[in-house]
Amino acid sequence: MASDLIALRDIISSSIDKIVDVCASTGKDFPSLDQPIHLSEFTPDGIRNHPDVSSSISLVVAAAFQLIATVQAPASTLTTSAFQFALPVSLGIAEAANVAEIIRPAGSKGMHVNDIAPKSGMDPKKLARILRFLATNHWFREVAPDVFATNLLSSLLDTGKELTENFAATKHQNSPGLAAIVGYGSDELMKSMLCMKEVLTEPETAFSEEVNETGFQKFFKTKLSHWAYYETPEGKFRRDRFAVAMSGLSKLQPPEAILSGFDWSSVPKGGLVVDVGGGTGHVSLEIVKAFPELNVVVEDAPGVIAKAKEYWEANLPSHVSQEKVDFIGLSFFDPQPSLPSPPDVFLLRYIVHDWSDKYIIKLFRRLRDAAGPSTKLVIVDSIIGYACDAPSTYSLDEGPKPPAPLLSNMGGANLIPYTIDLAILSCINSGERTIDGHNKVIEAGGWKLVEVRKNPISKTWLPTLVAVPA
Ligand SMILES: C[S@@+](CC[C@H](N)C(=O)[O-])C[C@H]1O[C@@H](n2cnc3c(N)ncnc32)[C@H](O)[C@@H]1O
Incomplete structure (x- = not known):
C-alpha cells in the first residue's frame, strides 16, 4: 500500500528533523560516514547518545529497514538476504588481513x-x-x-596499534575489542552457525539443551563445550580474543551505561560486588571507577581469570594494590567459594542468556545458597520481545508503542538481541529470553524479580533486572 510508504517516509523525515534540531541546539555536528570514528561516540557526549537522538535513530533505522523490505523487488531482497553471508566473510578477511x-x-x-x-x-x-x-x-x-x-x-x-612482525598473535590484546568482535563473529561463531541447520534437524540433537551438542562441536569435531574448548591450549587464542570481544560489546553503549542501569549508590560503602562470569572484569571495573569504596570479586574460568588480573593491573592498579579486588577461577556451577561476607550484589552481564533453563536455574540456586537476606541479583541482559503485540505476566514500562506500520519490537533497529539469540543457539545451545522467560528461571532459582529497568539514558542500551532472595 502506498500509504505504508508515506507513513514510513514521514517517520524517517520527522525523526531526522529531530536529530538536526538537537545538532543545532547542542552545537554538535552529526558525524560523516566518510570520516573515521571520533572517540566521543563512546561517551555520553557523542551525539548518537543524546536521548532524543538515540530514540530518533531507532525510528529512522526501523523505518528504513521496513521501507527497503516494502519497496525493493522481493526477488532482489530474497537474493541479497540468501547471500548476505558475504558481508561477515569479507569483514573477517579484511580484519585478518589487517x-x-x-x-x-x-x-x-x-x-x-x-x-x-x-x-x-x-x-x-x-x-x-x-x-x-x-x-x-x-x-x-x-x-x-x-x-x-x-x-x-x-x-x-x-x-590503533602499529603493525609488528607477529601482529596477529597479539593484535587484540588491550585493543578496543571491535576488531575482536569481527574476528570472533567470522570465525568460531560463523562456523558454528554453518552447522546449525543439521544440528536443529537431526534427531540426536534437535531437542537437546546440552551446551556441547551444537554447531560448534559439529564444525570443530570435538565433544568439548565452547567454554571447555577455550580452556585448552588449542583454544587459547580464541579464548583471549573472545574476552576482548566481550569488552568490545560494551562499545554498543558507553562504559558508563552500567552506572545508570542500577542504583549503585544504594550498595553500602565497603560493600561487595561479585562479577559472576565477569570475563576480564571490565564491567565491574567501570563500577568501581565511579564507586571506589566498593570491593569486587571477579569470578570466571581459570584461564580467563588470569587475563582478568592483567586487565585490572593495567586499567585500575590502585584497586589491585589495595586488595579491594579478588580474582577467583572456578566453575560457577560448583558451590560459591566462601567469601568474607555475603555479597551485596551478584552481577551477571551477558551470563543468563548463555545457558538453557536447566543450567541457569542451577547457577541461580548456587548464588541463592551464598546470598544473604539483602543480597541483590543484578542481571544485565537483553529482554526479547515478540515481533507482534503480546501480553505478558510481568508488566514492563516500555514507553509509547512504535508508530504504525513499524513492528512492535522495532524490527531492523533492534536486530542485535535477535542475532545474538541465534548466535548463542548455534554455539552454546542457549538463547535470549522474554520477560516471562526471565521471570520463570529467576523464580525457579529461588529469587524474586523486583525491578526491571530500561536504561534511563537510552532504551537501546541493555536493561537491568533486579531480583532479591525469595
Ligand atoms: C558472554 S561472556 C560475558 C563476560 C562478561 N560478563 C561481560 O559482560 O563481558 C560469558 C563469560 O562466562 C564465562 N564462563 C562460561 N562458563 C563458565 C563456568 N562454568 N564457570 C565460570 N565462568 C564461565 C566465560 O569464560 C565468559 O567470560
Missing part, C-alpha cells in the same frame, strides 16, 4: 590495493574485490579505482 591498520597512515587519500596486498599476504586482484564489496556496503571507501581509504565503519576495525 587492512585497517595498513591503510591508516594514508588517511583520506587512501592506498592502492597493490600496496596493501603485499602487507596482507594476499593477491591484490582478490583483495580489491573484497574491499570493493565492503565499500559498496559502506565499509571503507573506494576513493579512486582500486584505492581504498578508511571511513566511519571501517575505522572500527583498526586496533
Whole structure:
C-alpha cells in the first residue's frame, strides 16, 4: 500500500528533523560516514547518545529497514538476504588481513590495493574485490579505482596499534575489542552457525539443551563445550580474543551505561560486588571507577581469570594494590567459594542468556545458597520481545508503542538481541529470553524479580533486572 510508504517516509523525515534540531541546539555536528570514528561516540557526549537522538535513530533505522523490505523487488531482497553471508566473510578477511591498520597512515587519500596486498599476504586482484564489496556496503571507501581509504565503519576495525612482525598473535590484546568482535563473529561463531541447520534437524540433537551438542562441536569435531574448548591450549587464542570481544560489546553503549542501569549508590560503602562470569572484569571495573569504596570479586574460568588480573593491573592498579579486588577461577556451577561476607550484589552481564533453563536455574540456586537476606541479583541482559503485540505476566514500562506500520519490537533497529539469540543457539545451545522467560528461571532459582529497568539514558542500551532472595 502506498500509504505504508508515506507513513514510513514521514517517520524517517520527522525523526531526522529531530536529530538536526538537537545538532543545532547542542552545537554538535552529526558525524560523516566518510570520516573515521571520533572517540566521543563512546561517551555520553557523542551525539548518537543524546536521548532524543538515540530514540530518533531507532525510528529512522526501523523505518528504513521496513521501507527497503516494502519497496525493493522481493526477488532482489530474497537474493541479497540468501547471500548476505558475504558481508561477515569479507569483514573477517579484511580484519585478518589487517587492512585497517595498513591503510591508516594514508588517511583520506587512501592506498592502492597493490600496496596493501603485499602487507596482507594476499593477491591484490582478490583483495580489491573484497574491499570493493565492503565499500559498496559502506565499509571503507573506494576513493579512486582500486584505492581504498578508511571511513566511519571501517575505522572500527583498526586496533590503533602499529603493525609488528607477529601482529596477529597479539593484535587484540588491550585493543578496543571491535576488531575482536569481527574476528570472533567470522570465525568460531560463523562456523558454528554453518552447522546449525543439521544440528536443529537431526534427531540426536534437535531437542537437546546440552551446551556441547551444537554447531560448534559439529564444525570443530570435538565433544568439548565452547567454554571447555577455550580452556585448552588449542583454544587459547580464541579464548583471549573472545574476552576482548566481550569488552568490545560494551562499545554498543558507553562504559558508563552500567552506572545508570542500577542504583549503585544504594550498595553500602565497603560493600561487595561479585562479577559472576565477569570475563576480564571490565564491567565491574567501570563500577568501581565511579564507586571506589566498593570491593569486587571477579569470578570466571581459570584461564580467563588470569587475563582478568592483567586487565585490572593495567586499567585500575590502585584497586589491585589495595586488595579491594579478588580474582577467583572456578566453575560457577560448583558451590560459591566462601567469601568474607555475603555479597551485596551478584552481577551477571551477558551470563543468563548463555545457558538453557536447566543450567541457569542451577547457577541461580548456587548464588541463592551464598546470598544473604539483602543480597541483590543484578542481571544485565537483553529482554526479547515478540515481533507482534503480546501480553505478558510481568508488566514492563516500555514507553509509547512504535508508530504504525513499524513492528512492535522495532524490527531492523533492534536486530542485535535477535542475532545474538541465534548466535548463542548455534554455539552454546542457549538463547535470549522474554520477560516471562526471565521471570520463570529467576523464580525457579529461588529469587524474586523486583525491578526491571530500561536504561534511563537510552532504551537501546541493555536493561537491568533486579531480583532479591525469595
Ligand atoms: C558472554 S561472556 C560475558 C563476560 C562478561 N560478563 C561481560 O559482560 O563481558 C560469558 C563469560 O562466562 C564465562 N564462563 C562460561 N562458563 C563458565 C563456568 N562454568 N564457570 C565460570 N565462568 C564461565 C566465560 O569464560 C565468559 O567470560
